[in-house]
Amino acid sequence: MTKQEWKNKTVVTEFVLLGFGNGPELDSLLFLMFLSIYIMTITGNALIVMLTAANQRLRTPMYFFLGNLACLEICYSSNILPRMLLSYLGGDRSISVNGCFTQYCFFGCLAAAECCLLAVMSYDRFLAVCEPLHYPSRMNRTLCLQLAAASWISGFLSNSILTFLISDLNFCRPNEIEHFFCDSFPVINLSCSDTRITGLVTSVVAGVCSLLPFLLTFLSYLYIIITVMRIPSAPGRKKAFSTCSSHLIVVILFYWSILTVYVLPHRDSQISPNKIFSVFYTILTPLANPLIYSLRNKEVKEALRKE
DSSP states (O other), rough: OHHHHTTOOOOOOEEEEOOTTHHHHHHHHHEEEEHHHHHHHHHHHHHHHHHHHGGGGGSHHHHHHHHHHHHHHHHHHHHHHHHHHHHHOOOOOEEHHHHHHHHHHHHHHHHHHHHHHHHHHHHHHHHHHOTTHHHHHOOOOOHHHHHHHHHHHHHHHHHHHHHHHHSSSOOOHHHOOSSOOOOOOHTTTBSSSSOHHHHHHHHHHHHHHHHHHHHHHHHHHHHHHHHHHSOOOSSHHHHHHHHHHHHHHHHHHHHHHHHHHSSSSSOGHHHHHHHHHHIIIIHHHHHHHHEEEEEESSHHHHHHHEE
């Protein structure tokens, strides 16, 4: 863009998140639905954090990582849902440019951290099922702390580059984002700068942050399934697989939706369907995690009864 062309452009100071539609009745319905989801998400995940911290029986590597995941989901939901609730309550769907970049920064960091954390949890289950004799010595407290810290730090470092690149773009009219939160591609599409490099880097980083942990998770469960199928007795196979079935459900729900959005070739026509898929990993997964782990886990249910 030439200097003269840039002078004739209206610089954007705020964006408008279109969300899921308009109208007083629809806004009221969506507000009540998302408010209920947010309350249940925060309550369920906070309960898991407290249980894993306070209950002596739950102070194992698996529950340590589960507590980290629950803490991450609280931050994840609180980054997106309160802003949505305010827009449906007051009708103001605008968000400042800096506010949009901040929301995207935390979203990207937390999403990348969750990918890493799910891979770490699958590695923990791999050691527990495939190498049970070496599990206590290998998955010690020091390694648990290092793996959890690496998940959080790598998530925040990986998205810092993308946030810088996107925030350095120039934005002109129009300023309407076809999404319910500030995500990378919907925001990039509004820029009047040359976005080829930014789009390419975004695709590469998103692919690495999601595909690499997914492959590690896939390999871990492949070895787990092979090991479980070699157990001669049916009760033994059931008991071995029950230790990781809850985590497998969460992994399938999360990766199915996030890979659909970020690994498929990016086109403008995909934004609306991607908005629906985004609901799964931004809203439904944080809600499902505490429900799945508490309803399918005997130790968590026993801890709840004692509390």
